[in-house]
Amino acid sequence: xxxxxxxxxxxxxxxxxPADVRNKNFKEVALGYTREQAIEEANRCIQxxxxxxxxxxxxxxxxxxxxxxxxxxxVPSAYRVLKETNALPAVCGRVCPQESQCEGSxxxxxxxxxxxxGRIERxxxxxxxxDSACEMITxxxxxxxxxxxxxxxxxxxxxxxxxxAGYLAxxxxxxxxYEALHEIGGVLVYGIPEFRLPKAVVAREVGALWxxxxxxxxxxxxxxxxxxxxxxxxxxxxxxxxxxxxxxxFLNIPGENLVGVYSSNEYLTRINLGRAYDFPNYDTPAxxxxxxxxxxxxxxxxxxxxxxxxxxxxxxxxxxxxTQDEMPARLEELHHAIEEGVQLELLTxxxxxxxxxxxxxxxxxLQVMELGEPxxxxxxxxxxxxxxxxELEVDxxxxxxxxxxxxxxxxxxxxLKLSERGYIDANxxxxxxxxxxxxxxxxxxxxxxxxISAMGAGRKAAKxxxxxxxxxx
Amino acid sequence: xxxxxxxxxxxxxxxTSLLVIEAPQIAKKAKPGNFVILxxxxxxxxxxxxxxxxxxxxxxxxxxxxxxxxxxxLLETLKEGEIILDVCGPLGKPTHIEKCGTVxxxxxxxxxxxxxxxxxxxxxxxxxxxxIVGARSKDLLLFCDELGGFxxxxxxxxxxxxxxxxxxxxxxLRERLEKDKDVTEVVAIGPVPMMEAVANxxxxxxxxxxxxxxxxxxxxxxMCGACRCNxxxxxxxxxxxxxxxxxxxxxxxxxxxxxxQYKNQExxxxxxxxxxxxx
Numbered sequence: 113x114x115x116x117x118x119x120x121x122x123x124x125x126x127x128x129x130p131a132d133v134r135n136k137n138f139k140e141v142a143l144g145y146t147r148e149q150a151i152e153e154a155n156r157c158i159q160x161x162x163x164x165x166x167x168x169x170x171x172x173x174x175x176x177x178x179x180x181x182x183x184x185x186x187v188p189s190a191y192r193v194l195k196e197t198n199a200l201p202a203v204c205g206r207v208c209p210q211e212s213q214c215e216g217s218x219x220x221x222x223x224x225x226x227x228x229x230g231r232i233e234r235x236x237x238x239x240x241x242x243d244s245a246c247e248m249i250t251x252x253x254x255x256x257x258x259x260x261x262x263x264x265x266x267x268x269x270x271x272x273x274x275x276x277a278g279y280l281a282x283x284x285x286x287x288x289x290y291e292a293l294h295e296i297g298g299v300l301v302y303g304i305p306e307f308r309l310p311k312a313v314v315a316r317e318v319g320a321l322w323x324x325x326x327x328x329x330x331x332x333x334x335x336x337x338x339x340x341x342x343x344x345x346x347x348x349x350x351x352x353x354x355x356x357x358x359x360x361x362f363l364n365i366p367g368e369n370l371v372g373v374y375s376s377n378e379y380l381t382r383i384n385l386g387r388a389y390d391f392p393n394y395d396t397p398a399x400x401x402x403x404x405x406x407x408x409x410x411x412x413x414x415x416x417x418x419x420x421x422x423x424x425x426x427x428x429x430x431x432x433x434x435t436q437d438e439m440p441a442r443l444e445e446l447h448h449a450i451e452e453g454v455q456l457e458l459l460t461x462x463x464x465x466x467x468x469x470x471x472x473x474x475x476x477x478l479q480v481m482e483l484g485e486p487x488x489x490x491x492x493x494x495x496x497x498x499x500x501x502x503e504l505e506v507d508x509x510x511x512x513x514x515x516x517x518x519x520x521x522x523x524x525x526x527x528l529k530l531s532e533r534g535y536i537d538a539n540x541x542x543x544x545x546x547x548x549x550x551x552x553x554x555x556x557x558x559x560x561x562x563x564i565s566a567m568g569a570g571r572k573a574a575k576x577x578x579x580x581x582x583x584x585x
Numbered sequence: 586x587x588x589x590x591x592x593x594x595x596x597x598x599x600x601t602s603l604l605v606i607e608a609p610q611i612a613k614k615a616k617p618g619n620f621v622i623l624x625x626x627x628x629x630x631x632x633x634x635x636x637x638x639x640x641x642x643x644x645x646x647x648x649x650x651x652x653x654x655x656x657x658x659l660l661e662t663l664k665e666g667e668i669i670l671d672v673c674g675p676l677g678k679p680t681h682i683e684k685c686g687t688v689x690x691x692x693x694x695x696x697x698x699x700x701x702x703x704x705x706x707x708x709x710x711x712x713x714x715x716x717i718v719g720a721r722s723k724d725l726l727l728f729c730d731e732l733g734g735f736x737x738x739x740x741x742x743x744x745x746x747x748x749x750x751x752x753x754x755x756x757x758l759r760e761r762l763e764k765d766k767d768v769t770e771v772v773a774i775g776p777v778p779m780m781e782a783v784a785n786x787x788x789x790x791x792x793x794x795x796x797x798x799x800x801x802x803x804x805x806x807x808m809c810g811a812c813r814c815n816x817x818x819x820x821x822x823x824x825x826x827x828x829x830x831x832x833x834x835x836x837x838x839x840x841x842x843x844x845x846q847y848k849n850q851e852x853x854x855x856x857x858x859x860x861x862x863x864x
Contacts, residue, residue, distance in 0.1 A: 293673075293806075294631070332610075332673075333673060336674065336675060336806075337610055358806075359808065360809060360810050362810065362820060364820075368820065369814070369839055369843070371842055371843060371845075371846045374811075375809055375810045375811075377809045378803055378809035378811045381804060386631070386803070391854070392853055392854045393628065394630075395655055395854060396630040396803075397630075397850035471842035471843075518806070518807050518808060519825075520806055
């Protein structure tokens with residue numbers, strides 16, 4: 113009996129590649145639990161009467177139940193519970209910021225370390241193997257009959273659309289997903305690097321959706337190859353827009369178009385989607401810098417910096433205008449980056465990028481900052497220390513300063529109401545837009561956020577679509 | 586979309602070919618000025634190519650390419666009946682076409698193919714289209730028959746004088762502008778030095794000049810900014826804001842620098858391709 117054992121206040125550690133080994137390869141950093149470790153960790157869960165963890169999860173996984181099954185060593189049952197609400201558990205177990213979601217709500221975390229819910233989720237999703245796509249998606253061996261009198265289209269194939277497709281496919285609804293790029297998965301394939309989220313993991317989840325009858329059409333650009341009106345004319349009963357926030361922001365400082373200055377989107381797309389880390393075996397070339405500055409303090413900045421190290425850069429700096437405490441990146445990612453050798457240039461903000469005679473980056477001028485009064489976000493506002501600048505010698509700059517709404521689809525969709533910030537104005541409860549039966553969710557509604565919040569939005573929209581189309585469950 | 590190559594024609598053997606590709610949805614949507622992004626095999630890079638023509642009824646698009654590196658060399662190895670792995674489009678803003686009088690369309694090298702599609706659009710809109718095409722010599726000229734079919738004036742310039750005027754397209758353009766003050770617009774598509782030279786020629790005449798920029802692109806849908814260029818002091822993305830811009834406002838020098846940024850890797854990739862193909 114678990115209750116007779118001495119309670120372990122510390123979570124079972126996750127084995128990982130040593131920092132000085134992994135900073136030279138693109139293999140996954142965190143190696144995952146063994147069965148024994150997963151069972152041991154699951155047994156730390158005290159099975160609260162009123163589980164707070166579930167409320168912390170945007171797709172409301174019945175965490176108590178799946179962890180309970182794992183504690184008993186029953187992986188198939190644990191998997192079924194996960195898949196009831198989460199189309200991509202192998203992804204979420206890896207990339208969710210659990211510390212501010214499920215694990216942040218875990219009651220054990222008040223006095224000790226919270227249960228490592230994400231690591232257990234990952235173990236279950238990686239381990240359960242089924243021949244049945246139906247079981248992969250619904251957790252049940254028998255699927256409902258196809259509701260093929262209705263059909264639904266998704267634009268974009270990122271986490272929110274995959275969730276919509278998974279939810280509706282599990283209820284027998286044929287879903288067609290239109291994707292602009294040549295690979296399915298959105299940010300999961302072009303943004304998050306292989307060393308955090310292996311592409312094979314994404315392909316497995318997508319493969320299960322294919323097998324269940326979801327049709328994926330790559331190279332279809334929403335607003336160009338096909339418009340919302342075309343889809344309505346083609347007889348789709350509902351359309352879900354999940355195109356993300358893919359427009360990179362620049363800083364509008366001098367020297368931004370010099371050779372060697374990249375948006376994080378371009379850098380990561382070349383490396384992840386184009387597999388440029390394996391050039392010339394793959395055809396997409398990648399820059400070969402010696403000293404790199406990454407501007408920004410979010411997860412994308414960490415991904416870009418850690419990628420540059422792996423591609424052989426000698427010095428990789430993260431320049432951030434506040435201090436380490438205010439960084440929006442997950443603590444775990446920041447720690448990983450520092451362990452691997454990324455250097456921090458805190459309280460600095462770039463004011464110019466300087467080039468050589470060939471218009472190639474040779475340095476960046478940084479304004480030195482200090483922290484002032486708290487701003488609207490509650491974080492202390494960075495203020496320039498007048499007259500104090502420093503020069504950072506770099507031959508490449510990656511700007512990871514955020515993204516906005518890409519206008520390509522929006523401009524081609526008259527009648528679609530936008531918010532003041534240029535995102536789609538959708539009902540927060542149902543996901544419905546100003547166009548009837550056209551829904552939207554994820555970053556194109558709320559601005560860049562997390563994989564799991566996009567999935568939460570997809571889940572809400574999918575539920576509304578199912579109700580609206582009177583899909584029999 | 587099938588992306589099958591229905592027809593392949595060598596326009597300049599070993600250098601420039603024309604492909605007619607089965608792509609019904611793109612054919613239905615494409616307008617002059619649009620481009621596609623191709624990926625030829627599963628380890629391939631994404632490369633932009635202008636749509637040189639469409640046949641919506643037949644469901645086909647036409648592209649013309651110059652063999653300059655690994656990807657175009659690979660494209661040149663494909664035969665009729667074979668499939669291009671990924672064809673994505675139509676991308677970019679279409680050319681602004683309205684009935685406006687006399688339009689001069691200038692094309693250089695492979696750019697003549699793209700120019701031809703735009704010239705056709707202007708012709709259909711009821712404009713008097715003057716086509717000026719240039720190449721090093723007569724056998725490197727493209728699309729002269731097609732352009733001659735609908736352009737009331739087809740003017741040719743070759744470096745060696747083997748056809749038309751001996752010299753540059755800009756000489757012909759300047760002469761044409763001098764004798765006709767009613768030209769509403771000049772469109773130029775071709776190598777960067779040629780487009781820059783055209784913009785310099787038209788500037789004193791105050792004629793609106795449109796150039797089609799061939800920046801390096803990755804996704805082609807506005808999500809990375811690889812193709813960014815400086816137009817009138819502002820950063821624009823050629824893939825979604827262009828590819829056509831006011832030639833009098835483009836920073837051609839910056840464009841040239843940015844186009845050369847992968848020179849070493851491009852050579853490395855091409856050398857590897859040559860070795861693998863026993864050349």
